[in-house]
Amino acid sequence: MTPTQKELLYADIEFMVDASAVALGLTLDAGHRPGVLLNFERIARQAHALMEFPLSDEVELAPVFSHDQC
Amino acid sequence: MISAESTAIEIAAAVASGAVSAREVTQAALDRIDRLDAKLNCFTGVTRERALAEAAAVDAQRALLLKSAAAGAGSVALPPLAGVPYAVKNLFDIEGLGTLAGSKIHRARPQARQDAVLVARMRAAGAILLGALNMDEYAYGFTTENTHYGATRNPHDPNRTAGGSSGGSAAAVAAGMVPVALGSDTNGSIRVPSSLCGIFGLKPTYGRLSRRGSYPFVGSLDHLGPFARSVADLALAYDALQFADGKDPAYSAPAIEPALPRLQEGIAGLRIAVAGGYFEENAEPVALDAVASVARALGASRRIDIPETARARAAAFVITASEGGNLHLPDLKQRAGDFDPLTRDRFLAGALTPAAWYLQAQRFRSWYRAQFLELFRDCDLLLAAATPREATLLGQETMSVAGREVPTRPSMGLLTQPISFIGLPVVAVPLHRPGKLPIGVQLIAAPWQEAVALRVASFLEKEGVVSAPVASLALHKLGS
Numbered sequence: 001m002t003p004t005q006k007e008l009l010y011a012d013i014e015f016m017v018d019a020s021a022v023a024l025g026l027t028l029d030a031g032h033r034p035g036v037l038l039n040f041e042r043i044a045r046q047a048h049a050l051m052e053f054p055l056s057d058e059v060e061l062a063p064v065f066s067h068d069q070c
Numbered sequence: 071m072i073s074a075e076s077t078a079i080e081i082a083a084a085v086a087s088g089a090v091s092a093r094e095v096t097q098a099a100l101d102r103i104d105r106l107d108a109k110l111n112c113f114t115g116v117t118r119e120r121a122l123a124e125a126a127a128v129d130a131q132r133a134l135l136l137k138s139a140a141a142g143a144g145s146v147a148l149p150p151l152a153g154v155p156y157a158v159k160n161l162f163d164i165e166g167l168g169t170l171a172g173s174k175i176h177r178a179r180p181q182a183r184q185d186a187v188l189v190a191r192m193r194a195a196g197a198i199l200l201g202a203l204n205m206d207e208y209a210y211g212f213t214t215e216n217t218h219y220g221a222t223r224n225p226h227d228p229n230r231t232a233g234g235s236s237g238g239s240a241a242a243v244a245a246g247m248v249p250v251a252l253g254s255d256t257n258g259s260i261r262v263p264s265s266l267c268g269i270f271g272l273k274p275t276y277g278r279l280s281r282r283g284s285y286p287f288v289g290s291l292d293h294l295g296p297f298a299r300s301v302a303d304l305a306l307a308y309d310a311l312q313f314a315d316g317k318d319p320a321y322s323a324p325a326i327e328p329a330l331p332r333l334q335e336g337i338a339g340l341r342i343a344v345a346g347g348y349f350e351e352n353a354e355p356v357a358l359d360a361v362a363s364v365a366r367a368l369g370a371s372r373r374i375d376i377p378e379t380a381r382a383r384a385a386a387f388v389i390t391a392s393e394g395g396n397l398h399l400p401d402l403k404q405r406a407g408d409f410d411p412l413t414r415d416r417f418l419a420g421a422l423t424p425a426a427w428y429l430q431a432q433r434f435r436s437w438y439r440a441q442f443l444e445l446f447r448d449c450d451l452l453l454a455a456a457t458p459r460e461a462t463l464l465g466q467e468t469m470s471v472a473g474r475e476v477p478t479r480p481s482m483g484l485l486t487q488p489i490s491f492i493g494l495p496v497v498a499v500p501l502h503r504p505g506k507l508p509i510g511v512q513l514i515a516a517p518w519q520e521a522v523a524l525r526v527a528s529f530l531e532k533e534g535v536v537s538a539p540v541a542s543l544a545l546h547k548l549g550s
Contacts, residue, residue, distance in 0.1 A: 020422035026403050028418065035415030036422075043391050043419055046384035047427035050434055053381060061432040062439075 008044050013037055016044075074102055074246025074540050078154040078303040081249065082196070085128065085153030087145045088136075092128035092153035096121050096198050099155040103200065103247050110223045112232075112242040114160050115167060116201040121155070124198045128152050131196075151310055152196030156250040159236050160202035161209065161285040162186040162294075171285040172207040172235070174218045175401055175408050186283030187318075188252055188294055188311050195310035200248055203238030207410035209254060209287040210394060210417065211235050212262050212482035213462075217410040221464050224267060225541030226507055230461035233263030233482065236297070240267040243297045246540035250307045251297045256287045257386055258456075258486025260295050261512060264498035265456035266482075268508025269538040270304045270527065271297045275517050276493025277322035280315035288393040289320070290432070291386065291490055299538040301528040304497070305330040308520065329521040333528045340526065342370040345454040345514070348379035352471055352484045357455035357509055360501045364511045365453055367535040368526065374445060374452065382438045382488040385431035387480075389491075392428040395420025412479070439492040446516040451526055455485050456498045456510035489514055497523040499536040511536075 008016075017040050021028050028036060072081055072090050084090045100118060107113050128148065135146040158164070161171040163182035170176050185193065193199065204222045206214055214222040214237025222237040224230040225245035232241040236253025240263030243251050253260050255273040264271030272295045279294050286292055296307035309328045315321045344365050350358060365371070395402070395417050401409070402418055409417060445452070458471040462478050469478045476484075489496055494517060498510040515523040530536045 016424070017419070017422055020424070024399065024403075024421065026399070026418070026421065029406060032406060032415055032418060036418045039391075039416045039419035040422060043388060043423055043427070046387045047423075047430070049381050049384045050388065050427065050430045053378070053430075053434060055430070055433050055437055059433045059437050061429070062436045 007048060013041050013044060016040070072098065076249065077300045078151060078249040078298065078306055079300070081154050082148070082150060082152055085132070086148045088132070092125035092198060093122065095153050096125040096155060099200055099248060106245050106247060109228060110225060110241055110245055111220045112203055112222055112238040112245070112247065113157065113201045114170060114204050114219050114238070117164065117167070117199050121198050121200050124193065125153065128196055128198070149194065149196035150306060151192065154197045154250060155200050155248045156192055156197045156252065157200045157203050157239070157242055157248050158189060158252040159205050159239050159254055161205065161254060162189050162202070162252060163283040164189060164199065164202060167202065169285050170202070171209065172205040172216050172219065173410070175405065182283070184283070187280040187313060187315055189283070191311050191313055192252070197250070203236070203242055203251060205238060206235035207413045208394065208398065209235040209256060209259055210413040211479055212258065213479055214238060214263070215412060215464065217412060223464070224461045226268060227461065230463055230507070231266065233266035233457070233461065235259040237263045239297050240264055240269055240271070243267070243269050243299060244538070244541045249299060249303055252294065253297060254284060254287070255293045255295060255490055256291045257390060257490055258483035260297065261456045261486045261496060261498040261510065262482050264297060264500065265510030266461040266508070268500040268502055268541070269297055269299055270301055270500065271295065271498040272304050272308055272520065272524070273490060273496045274308065274520050275323070275495040277320045278495070278518070278520065279311050280313055280318045280321055282315055282318045286397065288390050290389055290393060293490065299540070301524060301531050302330065302333060305333055305524050324518055327518070327521060329524045332521045332525060335525050337368060337526055337529045340450045340522065341448060342368050342451045342453065342526070343372040343374045343449050344370060345376060345452045346373040347375035348488070349454040349485055352458055353455045354459040354471060356460060357458055360509050360511050361453050361455050363501060363535060364499070364530060367530055367533050370453060374449065376442060376445065378438060378441070379488045381434065382491050383484065385434045385438070386487045386491040388423065388427050388431040389435070391416065391420030392423040395423065435491060442492055442494070443516070450515065450519070450522055452514040454512045454514060456512045457482055458484055460507035460509050486512065493517065495520040495523055497527045499527050499530055500538050501536055502539060
C-alpha cells in the first residue's frame with residue numbers, strides 16, 4: 001500500500017495556493033487571499049479523506065449510467 | 071375557480087374546457103407575482119409580454135380547434151400543460167434575455183438566441199413562461215442569499231432562507247405564484263429548497279433530461295428537473311420535459327418513459343428501506359422523525375447502511391470545487407472582484423485544486439456507485455431526509471446538526487450530495503406539521519426508475535403523509 005497523503009500544515013496550504021496560482025497565471029488579490037486559503041484548506045481536508053482510500057487499478061472514471069444499470 | 075392553490079392539472083383542464091382562458095390564468099398569476107414578489111424576491115425577471123403572447127396563442131389554438139370540431143363547444147385536446155404558468159431558474163436560456171446564472175458578470179453577455187431545450191419543451195406542451203428565478207451565484211450555495219440580486223425569502227417564514235441554489239424556483243411554487251417551476255440540482259439544489267419550502271421536487275437520473283441551453287456549474291454532476299405542489303403535476307411536467315437529445319454530452323436515457331400513467335400503481339411489491347449510518351448521523355431529530363413517518367406509512371422497517379458515504383460527500387465536494395473553479399477560471403483571472411463574495415473564494419480555491427485530488431474523487435465516484443448499485447438488487451427505494459433540519463434564518467452562518475455546530479451554507483446539502491454524486495433519481499416529498507416549518511424526505515430510486523419514486527410519492531400524498539399546501543404566511547401576511 002502506498003503511503004497516505006499527510007495532513008497539510010497551514011504553510012503547506014499557503015505554498016500550494018501561491019504556487020498553483022502562479023502556474024495558472026492567476027493573481028490573487030490580497031483581500032481575497034485569506035478566504036481562498038480557508039476554502040483551499042476545506043478542500044484539502046476532504047481530499048485527504050479520499051487520498052487515503054485504496055482504489056484498485058481497474059477503477060476508472062465513468063460518469064454516465066449504462067442502460068442495463070437499473 | 072382558478073386560484074393560487076390550483077394545480078397544473080386543474081388549470082390545464084379548466085383551460086381545455088373553456089371554463090377559463092389562458093389569458094385570465096396568466097394575468098392572475100402575474101397579479102400574484104406583483105403582490106408577493108416584492109416581499110419574497112423570487113423573480114429576477116418577469117416575462118410579462120411573452121407570457122401574455124403565449125397565453126394568447128393557447129387561447130387562439132383552442133378557438134381554432136373548437137371551430138374545426140363539429141361537436142361545438144366543450145373540452146378540446148390541447149397540449150398537456152396548455153395555459154399552465156411556470157417559471158425557470160435564471161440559468162435556463164430564455165430567448166431574448168440574458169442568462170444571469172445569478173451573476174453580475176453575465177449581465178454583459180449576449181442575450182440568449184433561443185430557449186433552453188427544457189423551456190422549449192414546456193412551450194411545446196402549452197405552458198406559459200412567467201419569468202426567471204433567483205439563485206445562488208452560479209448555483210454554488212444552498213441558501214439563495216445572492217449579493218447581487220438579494221436573498222429569496224422562505225414563504226413559510228420570510229425571515230428564513232428558501233434553500234438553494236434553486237431557491238427562487240421553490241419559493242415561487244410554495245407561495246402559489248406558479249404551480250410549476252424548473253431548477254437545477256448539482257449537489258442538492260432541487261431537493262434542499264423543496265425540503266425547506268415544503269414542496270415536491272424531482273431530480274431525475276443523471277443523463278435523463280437535456281441540459282442544453284442551461285448554464286453549467288459542474289458538468290459531471292449537473293441535473294435539471296421540476297418543482298410542483300402535487301405529485302401528479304411533478305410527473306406531468308417531468309413527462310413533458312423528456313426529450314432524446316444527442317447534443318447534451320451527458321444525455322443517456324434509455325427511452326422516453328412517461329411516469330404519469332404509472333402514478334396510481336401503488337406500492338405493492340416494492341422493497342423499501344431506510345438509509346442508515348451517515349444519513350442518520352447527519353440529521354436533527356426533526357428530520358429523522360420525518361423519515362420515520364414516511365417509513366411507517368410505507369411499512370418500511372428495514373435499515374441499510376451505505377458504507378463510505380462521508381467519503382462520497384467529500385468526493386462530491388472536491389469535484390464541485392475543481393470543475394466549478396475551472397469553468398470560471400478566465401473570469402477569476404480577470405475580474406474576481408465581480409463575483410459574489412459568497413462564492414468568489416470558493417471558486418478561486420477550487421480552480422487551484424491539484425489534479426490528483428480531482429481524479430481520485432472521480433475514481434472514488436465509480437467505486438461508490440458500484441457499491442450503491444448492488445443495494446438495488448434487493449431494494450427498490452431508499453428513504454433519507456432531504457435536509458439535516460428545517461430552514462435556517464437568513465444570514466445564519468452556522469447551524470446545529472446532531473450536536474455539532476457546522477457552517478450553514480455548505481452543510482444543508484450533507485444528505486443530498488452523496489446521492490447526486492452518483493446520479494440516482496430522487497423525489498423530494500414535503501411534510502407539513504401544524505405551526506412548524508416544513509421538511510422533506512428523499513425517495514431514492516435505482517437509475518432510470520423515476521417512475522418508481524413518483525409512484526411512492528403519489529401513494530404518500532394520497533395517504534395524507536406528504537402534501538404541499540400554498541404557504542399560508544404568504545397568503546395571509548403578505549396579501550394574496
